Amino acid sequence: MSEFGFAATTPVRSLEDVLVEERESRNRLFGVVDVEQARVSGYLPASVVRANAADPDPPQSEAFSFVLTGVRDRDSPEDQTESPGEVDGKAIPPNGCLGQAREQVYGTNSSMMPFVLAPNLRKEAWFAAQQDPRVRGADEEWKQCMAARGFSRNSVWDDNDQFLDTPEPERPTELERQMAVADAECNNSVGYVQAYYKVLVELENVVIEKNQLALTEERQAIEASLTRANELAKDN
Numbered sequence: 001m002s003e004f005g006f007a008a009t010t011p012v013r014s015l016e017d018v019l020v021e022e023r024e025s026r027n028r029l030f031g032v033v034d035v036e037q038a039r040v041s042g043y044l045p046a047s048v049v050r051a052n053a054a055d056p057d058p059p060q061s062e063a064f065s066f067v068l069t070g071v072r073d074r075d076s077p078e079d080q081t082e083s084p085g086e087v088d089g090k091a092i093p094p095n096g097c098l099g100q101a102r103e104q105v106y107g108t109n110s111s112m113m114p115f116v117l118a119p120n121l122r123k124e125a126w127f128a129a130q131q132d133p134r135v136r137g138a139d140e141e142w143k144q145c146m147a148a149r150g151f152s153r154n155s156v157w158d159d160n161d162q163f164l165d166t167p168e169p170e171r172p173t174e175l176e177r178q179m180a181v182a183d184a185e186c187n188n189s190v191g192y193v194q195a196y197y198k199v200l201v202e203l204e205n206v207v208i209e210k211n212q213l214a215l216t217e218e219r220q221a222i223e224a225s226l227t228r229a230n231e232l233a234k235d236n
Contacts, residue, residue, distance in 0.1 A: 001097050004067045004087050021047045030193040031156040031183065038180035042172025043160045063087065070096035079110045105229045114225075117218045121211060125203035129196055130157070132203075138195040145186035151179050156192060 001007065024046050027034040037046055066072050070084040070092055080094035093100035099109035106114050113119075129135055139155055146153045163176050172180070187193065208215065 001067060004090065004092075004097075006064055006067060017047065021045075030196050031187050032180055033184050033187050033193055035181055035184045035188070038184045039177055042176035042180045043163060043183075044168070044171055048168065066096070067092055068096050069098055070094060079112070104232055105225050115218055115222055117211065117214055121207045121215075122204065125200060125207050128203050129200040132199045135192075135196050135199050138190055138192045141190040142186050142192050145190055146182060149182040149186065151182055153183075156183075156187065 024034075024037065027037060028045070032038055032043065040046065041048075060068075062073060066085070067087060070080055072084075075084075080099065082094060083091040084094070084096075085092055093103075093109070095102070095109045095111060099111070102111070103109040108114065142156055143153060160176075160179070163171060163173065166173060166176075
């Protein structure tokens with residue numbers, strides 16, 4: 001990016017922002033479980049509430065985005081094999097500077113993630129766990145608990161569409177907070193997280209055992225990419 005006159009670094013995020021996101025990434029893995037967070041942010045991630053209250057980041061210029069990704073507004077974001085254009089007579093790499101970085105680290109400038117086996121297997125186990133009778137039983141207990149609190153919901157994983165019509169900066173509403181708190185308290189009282197996690201670990205162990213060789217090969221490829229990335233970082 002610096003070769004095209006743009007700063008190559010991004011603003012450093014505050015430690016508090018990082019901790020908020022880390023906390024909620026754990027607390028919302030199996031639905032809403034953090035009662036105190038639900039009282040504050042409802043169904044919105046705490047990081048979104050913080051971002052809405054903060055000063056917005058300055059918008060990126062079209063030239064910056066073009067150099068970064070190789071794509072202009074309204075262009076198709078397909079993978080490129082040739083330079084998409086020039087800036088001040090200097091050719092932009094295919095898929096921009098991000099594409100060049102991916103080429104150096106992964107051996108391809110494609111925006112498609114090259115390592116998908118482990119995430120796909122985890123997703124397979126994740127959705128299979130939802131259908132397990134033990135998890136469905138906990139889900140039914142949660143549904144009954146929510147009904148007793150005055151909320152009609154079919155599943156822990158139901159979308160909360162009723163709140164989407166409210167502009168995000170005006171959320172969470174009082175009703176949203178009340179429902180999210182009930183959601184978390186019911187989740188905790190019926191032991192939904194414990195039931196889901198137990199089944200998920202069982203299923204993940206099965207798919208790991210079945211795909212051990214392929215997972216080992218993918219891990220080796222990831223480690224090789226990390227080695228190349230470290231070497232590039234030292235050079236720069």
